[in-house]
Amino acid sequence: MKKVLAMAMAALMALSLVACSSGETASSSSQAQGESASTSAAAPAEVANKDKPLVWFNRQPSNSSTGELDMSALSFNDNTYYVGFDANQGAELQGTMIVDYIKAHADEIDKNGDGVIGYVLAIGDIGHNDSIARTRGVRQALGTAVEVDGAINSDPVGTNADGSATAVKDGTLEVNGKTYIVRELASQEMKNSAGATWDAATAGNAISTWASSFGDQIDIVASNNDGMGMSMFNAWSKANEVPTFGYDANADAVAAIAEGYGGTISQHADVQAYLTLRVLRNALDGVDIDTGIGTADEAGNVLSDEVYYYNADQRSYYALNVAVTAENYQDFTDSTKVYGPVSAQLDATAHPTKNVWLNIYNAADNFLSATYQPLLQNYDDLLNLKVEYIGGDGQTEANITNRLSNPDQFDAFAINMVKTDNAASYTALLSQ
Ligand code: BGC
Numbered sequence: 001m002k003k004v005l006a007m008a009m010a011a012l013m014a015l016s017l018v019a020c021s022s023g024e025t026a027s028s029s030s031q032a033q034g035e036s037a038s039t040s041a042a043a044p045a046e047v048a049n050k051d052k053p054l055v056w057f058n059r060q061p062s063n064s065s066t067g068e069l070d071m072s073a074l075s076f077n078d079n080t081y082y083v084g085f086d087a088n089q090g091a092e093l094q095g096t097m098i099v100d101y102i103k104a105h106a107d108e109i110d111k112n113g114d115g116v117i118g119y120v121l122a123i124g125d126i127g128h129n130d131s132i133a134r135t136r137g138v139r140q141a142l143g144t145a146v147e148v149d150g151a152i153n154s155d156p157v158g159t160n161a162d163g164s165a166t167a168v169k170d171g172t173l174e175v176n177g178k179t180y181i182v183r184e185l186a187s188q189e190m191k192n193s194a195g196a197t198w199d200a201a202t203a204g205n206a207i208s209t210w211a212s213s214f215g216d217q218i219d220i221v222a223s224n225n226d227g228m229g230m231s232m233f234n235a236w237s238k239a240n241e242v243p244t245f246g247y248d249a250n251a252d253a254v255a256a257i258a259e260g261y262g263g264t265i266s267q268h269a270d271v272q273a274y275l276t277l278r279v280l281r282n283a284l285d286g287v288d289i290d291t292g293i294g295t296a297d298e299a300g301n302v303l304s305d306e307v308y309y310y311n312a313d314q315r316s317y318y319a320l321n322v323a324v325t326a327e328n329y330q331d332f333t334d335s336t337k338v339y340g341p342v343s344a345q346l347d348a349t350a351h352p353t354k355n356v357w358l359n360i361y362n363a364a365d366n367f368l369s370a371t372y373q374p375l376l377q378n379y380d381d382l383l384n385l386k387v388e389y390i391g392g393d394g395q396t397e398a399n400i401t402n403r404l405s406n407p408d409q410f411d412a413f414a415i416n417m418v419k420t421d422n423a424a425s426y427t428a429l430l431s432q
Contacts, residue, residue, distance in 0.1 A: 053283035064127030073423030087133035090321035095141025121187035125197035143171020203228035226253035227366030268319035273375035299344035362394025
């Protein structure tokens with residue numbers, strides 16, 4: 001009898017030990033790094049897909065109509081996070097950058113001298129929080145914003161030659177003692193016929209149409225991103241010397257500042273790409289999630305709070321934005337260079353190679369393919385992660401989810417959805 005009891009006790013203890021160790025791996029609580037790295041090295045084969053580290057990046061799980069965060073996707077398991085940037089801070093910077101430019105170029109800004117500063121706006125994706133924030137930021141700074149239920153209307157106006165559109169209003173701006181009217185002459189979502197948003201080619205066509213209707217009434221071209229901004233710059237505004245403003249600090253846009261591109265915003269993709277892979281690395285190592293982020297790791301990698309912050313309620317890391325203009329663009333010419341303070345190689349014994357599945361929603365997206373992915377590829381080596389990169393078509397989630405047929409073969413996942421509402425298409429595959 002005694003023997004049976006002792007055996008039962010031993011079995012119970014063994015069980016609780018297993019529960020405890022897998023709990024530690026999944027919850028990434030604060031343990032000494034060395035210890036836990038060896039714990040997790042043996043674990044992956046047994047971890048269920050639903051418990052593997054998951055990071056959403058660039059497109060935050062959220063309702064595309066209301067912007068409300070999808071907290072069930074953001075807290076899918078204990079090791080789920082989002083990595084992006086502070087959309088409102090960046091949007092405000094973009095608006096201010098444009099107003100500052102107008103003020104500094106008071107003499108030449110109103111091309112046809114009609115007292116109206118006319119601008120056109122390329123909108124990326126009307127259901128994407130970053131795009132909405134940027135549209136609002138530009139309208140807010142230029143005085144053309146109209147509020148609906150306490151929030152700035154971010155709808156496209158189509159064309160607004162006479163200032164009668166209801167989604168915006170005419171603003172006023174005082175420059176050197178003279179008061180100008182500011183008018184959003186036109187804006188539209190740059191979506192192609194197949195459904196891809198933020199579409200640069202569509203923006204290039206739109207500017208040609210707008211230029212033929214508005215001609216020299218267009219004093220400023222604003223864009224939710226550089227992909228569309230550069231397409232408009234190359235198609236029309238460069239030759240017509242109309243300052244064009246984008247967002248992302250892609251290398252071609254930064255270089256174009258020397259040729260009259262008005263400016264752009266760096267969303268610190270070098271910090272975001274690091275964070276995207278670093279949270280996975282930490283979760284796989286079973287160490288405190290802040291390791292190598294707010295707290296220096298053993299190689300010295302650490303980020304300061306000048307470049308990012310973490311919002312625990314939203315389980316989201318946000319990089320901070322910086323304006324890139326004629327004054328400082330020389331510092332931003334290489335958009336794929338890793339960020340110095342987090343560029344030290346991790347030791348391969350303490351941080352053994354792990355397999356990560358990662359997708360880019362649209363292989364043709366300028367920012368993600370020309371800036372973000374090359375950065376990820378630089379960091380994956382430093383963090384000893386073997387990443388399988390999947391490029392989507394920007395139109396259908398299935399194009400990507402079809403290629404997540406073997407989640408068992410990966411230790412962690414990094415996901416960039418086509419549409420921000422669609423997180424469940426991915427988590428369903430991990431829950432099977
Ligand atoms: C970038 C855009 C990009 C979009 C894709 C945004 O943060 O600024 O350039 O097209 O992400 O989701």
